Amino acid sequence: MKIGVFICHCGSNIAATVDVKKVAETAGRMAEVVYATDAMYACSEPGQQAIEEAVKKYALSGVVVASCSPRMHEATFRRTVERAGLNRYMFEMANIREHVSWIGRDQGPNTVKAIELVRMAVEKLRLNRALIPRKLPATRRALVIGGGVAGIQASLDCAEAGLEVVLVEREPSIGGKMSKLDKTFPTVDCSSCILGPRMVDVAQHERITLYAYSEIESVSGYVGNFEVVIRKKAAYVDWDKCTGCGLCIEKCPSKKNFDRFNEGLGSAAAINIPFPQAIPKKAVIRAEDCRQFQGKKCGICAKFCPTGAINHEQQDELVTIQVGAIVAATGYDLADWTVYGEYGAGRYADVITSLQYERMLSASGPFGGHIKRPSNGEEPKSVVFIQCVASRDPSIGRPYCSGFCCMYTAKQAIMTRDHIPDSQSYVFYMDIRSPGKGYDEFTRRAQEEYGAQYVRGRVSQVYPRGNKLVVRGADTLLGSQVEVEADLVVLAVGGEGSREAAGLAEKLRISYDSFGFFLEGHPKLKPVETNTAGVFLAGSCQGLKDIPFSVSQGSAAAAKTLALLSRDMLESDPQTAQVDIKRCIGCGKCIQVCPFQAIREADLRGQSKAEVLEAVCQGCGLCNATCPQGAIQLSHFTDNQVLAEVEALLCP
Amino acid sequence: MSVSSTVSGAAAPELRIVGFLCNWCSYGGADTAGVGRFIQPTDLRIIRLPCSGRTNPLFIAKALLQGADGVLVSGCHPRDCHYAEGNFYARRRLEVFKQLLPVLGVDPRRFEYTWVSASEGQRWQMVVSKFTEQIHSLGPARRLPGAPELEWLRESAG
Numbered sequence: 001m002k003i004g005v006f007i008c009h010c011g012s013n014i015a016a017t018v019d020v021k022k023v024a025e026t027a028g029r030m031a032e033v034v035y036a037t038d039a040m041y042a043c044s045e046p047g048q049q050a051i052e053e054a055v056k057k058y059a060l061s062g063v064v065v066a067s068c069s070p071r072m073h074e075a076t077f078r079r080t081v082e083r084a085g086l087n088r089y090m091f092e093m094a095n096i097r098e099h100v101s102w103i104g105r106d107q108g109p110n111t112v113k114a115i116e117l118v119r120m121a122v123e124k125l126r127l128n129r130a131l132i133p134r135k136l137p138a139t140r141r142a143l144v145i146g147g148g149v150a151g152i153q154a155s156l157d158c159a160e161a162g163l164e165v166v167l168v169e170r171e172p173s174i175g176g177k178m179s180k181l182d183k184t185f186p187t188v189d190c191s192s193c194i195l196g197p198r199m200v201d202v203a204q205h206e207r208i209t210l211y212a213y214s215e216i217e218s219v220s221g222y223v224g225n226f227e228v229v230i231r232k233k234a235a236y237v238d239w240d241k242c243t244g245c246g247l248c249i250e251k252c253p254s255k256k257n258f259d260r261f262n263e264g265l266g267s268a269a270a271i272n273i274p275f276p277q278a279i280p281k282k283a284v285i286r287a288e289d290c291r292q293f294q295g296k297k298c299g300i301c302a303k304f305c306p307t308g309a310i311n312h313e314q315q316d317e318l319v320t321i322q323v324g325a326i327v328a329a330t331g332y333d334l335a336d337w338t339v340y341g342e343y344g345a346g347r348y349a350d351v352i353t354s355l356q357y358e359r360m361l362s363a364s365g366p367f368g369g370h371i372k373r374p375s376n377g378e379e380p381k382s383v384v385f386i387q388c389v390a391s392r393d394p395s396i397g398r399p400y401c402s403g404f405c406c407m408y409t410a411k412q413a414i415m416t417r418d419h420i421p422d423s424q425s426y427v428f429y430m431d432i433r434s435p436g437k438g439y440d441e442f443t444r445r446a447q448e449e450y451g452a453q454y455v456r457g458r459v460s461q462v463y464p465r466g467n468k469l470v471v472r473g474a475d476t477l478l479g480s481q482v483e484v485e486a487d488l489v490v491l492a493v494g495g496e497g498s499r500e501a502a503g504l505a506e507k508l509r510i511s512y513d514s515f516g517f518f519l520e521g522h523p524k525l526k527p528v529e530t531n532t533a534g535v536f537l538a539g540s541c542q543g544l545k546d547i548p549f550s551v552s553q554g555s556a557a558a559a560k561t562l563a564l565l566s567r568d569m570l571e572s573d574p575q576t577a578q579v580d581i582k583r584c585i586g587c588g589k590c591i592q593v594c595p596f597q598a599i600r601e602a603d604l605r606g607q608s609k610a611e612v613l614e615a616v617c618q619g620c621g622l623c624n625a626t627c628p629q630g631a632i633q634l635s636h637f638t639d640n641q642v643l644a645e646v647e648a649l650l651c652p
Numbered sequence: 653m654s655v656s657s658t659v660s661g662a663a664a665p666e667l668r669i670v671g672f673l674c675n676w677c678s679y680g681g682a683d684t685a686g687v688g689r690f691i692q693p694t695d696l697r698i699i700r701l702p703c704s705g706r707t708n709p710l711f712i713a714k715a716l717l718q719g720a721d722g723v724l725v726s727g728c729h730p731r732d733c734h735y736a737e738g739n740f741y742a743r744r745r746l747e748v749f750k751q752l753l754p755v756l757g758v759d760p761r762r763f764e765y766t767w768v769s770a771s772e773g774q775r776w777q778m779v780v781s782k783f784t785e786q787i788h789s790l791g792p793a794r795r796l797p798g799a800p801e802l803e804w805l806r807e808s809a810g
Contacts, residue, residue, distance in 0.1 A: 071675070071680055097686065098682065098686025098687060102689055103689070103690065103691055103777075105691065117697065120697070505732070506732055509733070509734050509735070509736065511676070512732075512769075519769075596735075620705060620706065620734075620735035621701065621702050621705065621706030622706065624706060625706055626741075634702070634706065637701060642701070642708075642711055645699045649668070649670060650718040650720055651718055
């Protein structure tokens with residue numbers, strides 16, 4: 001074998017703390033290395049060209065590049081060696097940036113470490129074999145999980161381009177958080193007027209199948225061929241018969257229940273349609289609120305329903321679908337703000353969240369679009385907005401900026417003056433963060449045109465005095481204490497990943513962080529991909545974002561889905577397990593551990609042997625570590641290859 | 653110049669620590685730590701595997717018998733495996749293996765397994781620093797007679 005080694009400077013990223021020339025020089029003396037050099041930027045066009053030329057000039061049969069993480073550029077360099085005429089698996093990478101130059105400051109140890117990592121890569125490469133990917137058919141259908149604005153956009157874009165789409169929404173209606181909003185910044189557009197027609201488009205599109213009030217039960221398979229089980233939760237209403245007339249809601253005797261859609265403002269009947277523009281506009285019975293399910297004699301809804309749609313006996317239903325790609329768009333939830341004792345921790349009726357305030361402002365909300373104090377129904381004249389509640393606060397484990405609160409607070413201050421012209425708004429803020437088209441102008445309008453008083457400082461306490469609330473805080477610009485008497489206090493509560501995100505991530509086999517946000521493939525270059533092939537992200541499930549960004553990401557995820565499924569055949573990863581039938585004793589241990597049922601028992605002239613279904617094998621190597629004979633080996637990560645790396649390190 | 657200073661500040665000579673890391677989580681976590689410039693001791697050499705479940709305990713045994721001063725395996729948090737259940741197998745195997753180490757004449761503290769996700773750069777820094785410190789407190793492992801020395805490499809690096 002003739003090996004070429006290329007050590008990348010990565011500008012000064014590597015070269016500043018690793019003696020790159022020394023690494024290249026030492027690499028030149030390693031076994032079977034016939035050419036070793038350093039390069040300023042191995043991934044640049046001249047860098048890749050130099051690799052191609054060297055392959056040809058020195059008739060190289062394998063290439064090692066020591067540069068950044070293989071998670072970053074392995075695919076890039078595999079294409080390079082392929083262009084030069086080599087099999088793309090005759091390539092290894094040594095990670096001397098993320099794992100060496102960026103985490104150690106001393107050149108001496110860093111250089112030794114880089115040399116050793118290169119040696120390990122060379123020794124592994126010596127045992128690499130050419131691998132040929134197989135073609136396999138893909139299902140040209142996409143699953144979108146979450147029917148908020150990002151999921152709606154992704155669904156519509158995919159469907160418009162000719163793909164079949166299955167949209168799954170856990171709530172009875174699609175629309176997500178945006179459907180709860182009254183107006184949107186910075187144009188003060190009516191939220192339901194923009195979103196409503198898109199929701200109708202989803203319902204009417206011939207290529208979109210909508211499963212509302214449903215959840216993902218399980219996901220199996222792999223890119224191009226996922227099998228997904230959807231749990232259609234029992235609505236206790238036959239949706240094929242329900243016309244959404246609302247008679248049942250009117251007649252239901254159990255009316256004083258927590259209203260989820262209205263964030264607990266007002267109350268809901270046990271049988272309910274969340275809001276007038278709901279898609280689908282179908283009733284759902286909440287068993288925990290329903291008298292019938294509590295063993296009381298009721299069934300009034302069934303008596304009055306003109307189409308006989310009520311069915312208290314209904315059970316959850318499981319539906320299995322095949323899809324080629326999955327877009328997760330599960331959005332966010334408000335962080336728990338009741339941890340703040342200083343804001344009353346939910347004890348005062350007139351301290352509400354910004355999302356509750358939206359429902360108050362909405363004409364279809366519980367207060368008919370009138371701003372009222374929840375405690376006594378009076379119109380508030382003094383409204384205090386507190387920013388950065390459960391945002392930018394490491395003390396409660398929420399160190400990040402939620403990003404959209406500054407803007408919606410400015411909008412809410414504007415709306416307050418619009419609704420109650422003689423009202424005064426106060427905004428306690430830390431910094432105003434308004435980077436976006438027309439955003440900063442908007443926050444200025446709130447102050448200059450609508451007279452909102454912005455106070456830079458934190459609030460130390462909210463407490464009742466008479467029937468009012470006193471907000472005490474600091475004005476850091478004046479360097480003084482301030483006290484504002486408020487009729488209503490609105491907390492700009494930040495967001496966190498949806499509470500069910502972790503469970504879904506486990507089903508999708510994607511990563512998530514400690515705030516419940518899904519991890520993108522690369523923070524810059526793969527913002528909507530994940531590290532699981534065929535699973536994409538859209539909207540706030542990846543990190544909080546406002547409506548324009550969520551929509552952009554919905555379209556981006558759709559573009560990625562379409563690109564993936566634009567081909568009828570996908571290439572499978574050939575890094576799969578291989579059985580050496582001479583060594584296989586047919587014990588079947590590999591069959592037991594395989595998470596994908598990719599191994600089966602085959603009969604070979606009367607002897608039982610393991611057989612790998614290459615199209616199904618995902619390359620985890622569990623079987624390899626289990627096989628008592630070492631008969632089943634994971635290509636590209638064989639026992640010998642791993643041990644070659646160990647030996648390269650310990651006994652060079 | 654001799655290779656002597658670890659970045660943790662202690663001027664102890666570097667020891668041999670081998671890491672077997674899952675590509676989907678801990679390897680990414682180590683990348684995240686690098687991108688965040690979370691400075692770590694330099695003793696660890698990482699071998700990338702597709703899954704912690706790919707770790708054959710014999711890899712670890714072989715590394716320890718060939719003179720490694722410590723071995724660290726890191727995978728995805730339980731229930732969060734890229735391959736659904738690979739890390740459950742890893743956990744069971746590695747725990748049993750750890751119990752067995754005294755039989756091999758190896759101090760079980762020389763081997764640890766841990767779970768670090770791709771987003772947990774800081775956690776990775778902590779894991780590496782703590783484990784390296786633990787290995788340094790144990791000192792160099794007993795070398796088997798005839799085990800090769802690494803002096804020539806140190807010299808070649810100047």
